Amino acid sequence: MKLPHQRWSIASPDLTKVNQLVQETGLSSLLAQVIINRGIDTPNLTQVYLNPESQILPSPLDEFPDLFISIDLLKNAIETGEKIAICGDYDADGMTSTALLLRALKHLGADVYYEIPSRMKDGYGINTRIVEGFAQDGVGLILTVDNGIAAYEPIERAIELGLNVIITDHHDLPEKLPPADAILNPKLLPENSPYRGLAGVGVAYILAVTTAQSLGKIQGITTPLLELFTLGTIADLAPLVGVNRRWLKRGLRQLPNSQLPGIQALMQVGGVSEEQKQLKPDDIGFRLGPRINAVGRIGDPQIAIELLTTDDLGIALDRAMQCEQINAKRKAMCEQIELEAIYLVETKPILWQKARVLVIISSQWHHGVIGIVASRLVERYGVPVFIGSYEEDVSKIRGSARGIEEFNVFEALQFCDDLLGKYGGHKAAGGFSLLANNLEIFEQRLSEFAHQSLEPEHLKPLVKIDAQADFQELTPNLYQHIDGLQPWGIGNDFPVFWTPNVKIVEQRIVGKNHLKLVLSQDNNEPLIKAVAWRCGDYFPLSQRLDLAYKLKENSWNGETNIELEIVGMRLPLSSINLKPGMFYYQGKTYTCNFVKNENELRIRNEGGKVLAIKQGQRMGLLGISRETAKQVDVTQPPYYNLIKVAMEFLGIK
Incomplete structure (x- = not known):
């Protein structure tokens, strides 16, 4: 069976x-x-x-060191009529962030426009071409959203050209920060800050609200901004803790009553009932978010920006239907690529269990959707997945990666630094590019890294x-x-x-x-x-x-x-046929025995690691052999309960 x-x-x-x-x-x-x-x-x-509303929050002005500077730069640009350019990103977080700041800054009277890099031509984030284009257009202030923290050279070029730059981002910090006038990034905050888990749209929300408060023009803008914050935060899979949990609780109640035509239209095509008292994250994660994300993956991000910034219900419905059609195409592409990937894995065959990582590359797979397929392959095989496609120039590969709990994707990419072109990400996901000639050694290097962090028993969902x-x-x-x-x-x-x-x-x-x-x-x-x-x-x-x-x-x-x-x-x-000395605990099988002459309990897991504990001692040994074993405190979880079960199994008191 x-x-x-x-x-x-x-x-x-x-x-x-x-x-x-x-x-x-x-x-x-x-x-x-x-x-x-x-x-x-x-x-x-x-x-x-x-009751998240009961939490007493510190002011974001006290938490973000560069927030005062950012507000002053925006106020000065608005008051002097200086042109402001927003550089966003093509995912749901980046597009909702861009729409949020466009709405807020226009409400405040700013001369503002935006550009989102092309996924296929530019790749992720602001670049020198965009910066120089802004300068030619007479821009005085650049505002990045959901990108920019790793764009040292483009930001340096902007400063050379006499432009002011505010970076709003939430991605991991590089060793050297760009020379921007102001940087707003929750990764710069202490680990225990309630603002630490903000997505890019959360940083944009704070900047927009505090600037509006400073100018005395907060009336009438907070509700639509909160709705866009809610949409972008959940669609970006940001952690639902801290201020995210507090603000989302309010935003999810507000969304069914939204006065934004774009959100009304999106709920209509997504089959979300406006009669609900409040939306749930799944309504956004599975119905609204994918329709926005699909546009950035395989369509024109301008469609989503127009959807979220228009006040015309007719335009909103038209853009929402475009999102719907693009999302249907995206789903079909994902299903086809997933079937092709599974066929390759199981017929080639690809020895992912031996490698402890699945690397799968093919031509004609769309870069915009392979990340979704990577997630599905992780669910299917329970192994870190690095999936890529050849670019038009077949000498280059571009890909996406998704990890499992015990594996750090970004550290794995760093381990392959000398083999890669551009790459980035975090523990659970990442993106990368490399020369096709480096593919074989890339696979070997990833397998080497995987063997350092994964045991055979980890390779199951x-x-x-x-x-x-x-x-x-x-x-x-x-x-x-x-x-x-x-x-x-x-x-x-x-x-x-x-x-x-x-x-x-x-x-x-x-x-x-x-x-x-x-x-x-x-x-x-x-x-x-x-x-x-x-x-x-x-x-x-x-x-x-x-x-x-x-x-x-x-x-x-x-x-x-x-x-x-x-x-x-x-x-x-x-119904599981356990061998002598074998017991079952928390979904895993263990073998155990007690060596009387050494007064030692030994517990062996499915991967061959042994936990050895002498009676009455706080510290034990854990490892494949005594020579390489590390000391562990057996009074702490998860060891204490495991030892207790093993002792009960052996009848030891």
Whole structure:
């Protein structure tokens, strides 16, 4: 029988803290576990998490050192009629940032226009050609949004030409910052700053609002700016923590009532109901955001900018329909490239398990969508993916990368620095270019890096689970509490629960290879409906499975029911044939034994690493051999609970 090739990581929070949180908040035990798993484990943190508006925020003027300078530069340009040019980016963050500042600066009376580099001709970010074009057009102040922090030479050229430059960006800092007049980047702030997680649109939002306040013209502009902030932040997959969580909670309530024609039109073509009391991140992540992103990937970004800046509903609907058509084309391209990539992986064959990284290159794949395909391949194979396509000049390759939890994409690209042209990114994703002649050694270098950070057991898609639940606990009331803690998303993942030994009462394939299920636990009521997306290949399922899932609410004909979205499935523990000395813990198998003459407990994982602990000692050894093992504090997670389970398994007290 075939099942998804997955590894499960089941959280094991401190039950004392769980019980304390239940008493303090009145939340269910399940939700208390979820909150503690998010690192919220004190009364103050819990209060802010449950009610983000209660958090006392420092002024952004105190947090961003160059914010005063930036406001003064903008005020001076507005008052003197100096031309301002915005240089944006072609993703959803960059385009919403550009639209936000265009709206704000026009509201403030500025002479402002914009340019977005061509994805195909220019690549990412401001360049010298754009700078020199601005200078010829009589621009006095350049404002970058969602780019610029790594553009040393273009910014240096702008200063040489006598232009002022404000950089607003959120990407990682280079070793040498550009010589701009002002730089606004949350990566320059302390790690604990509530503004640290802002996307590019968040930095633009702060600059726009504080400038409007300084000029006494804030009236009538905050609501549309907040809506654009909400759209761009979620579409860019920014972490939903700190000020992002606080402001998004307001923005998501506001969006169904938006007076912006572009957002009204976008919701209409995206099938988002204006009757909703508030939108959810998924409404933006799966319906609105992709339609904007698609334009930057394979179309003309001007379409999205016009959509988000027009006050004419007719123009907005026309641009929204263009976004819809481009997105349909993008989806078809992604599906085709994904099928071609899977065919290459499985027929060539590509030995990704041996390499611990999947590198896949082909001609005629569109640069604008291969990043999406990389994400899908990561979901399928559970391995870091570097996917590329030859440029028109076949001697060059351009690509995108997506990682897994234990792998740092940007560090991997740095490890290949001497082989690459332009590259950039962060831990989870990146982009790169290289000469085709360097491809073979690039693959070898990436494999070398992957072997330093990944073990064989890491090469499975990871399912992170919050808590075990019984079906009787999966009530509409629990769902309402979960829904009340929106926004869920990046950095604040939607809760995932699991139930062991579930009975599959009914199963059938629907739509494009999805599974529809009816489930029961212990042959008892209630029966619960479920869907497992893109899992038709596993039909028919075994009659009994351990299932991991998210709760969903389904309304039909005036009735509302709880359903499950299956994200993980495995055989029940009772059906796994464990060898002597082998036990099962948090979705993984371990072997253990106790060596009496050395008074030492030894626990071996699936990858061959051994944790060795002598009774009564705080420090243990972890590694493949004693010579290379490192010392670890076994009183700390995850070792403490693992040792406790192993001792119980062996009957040691």
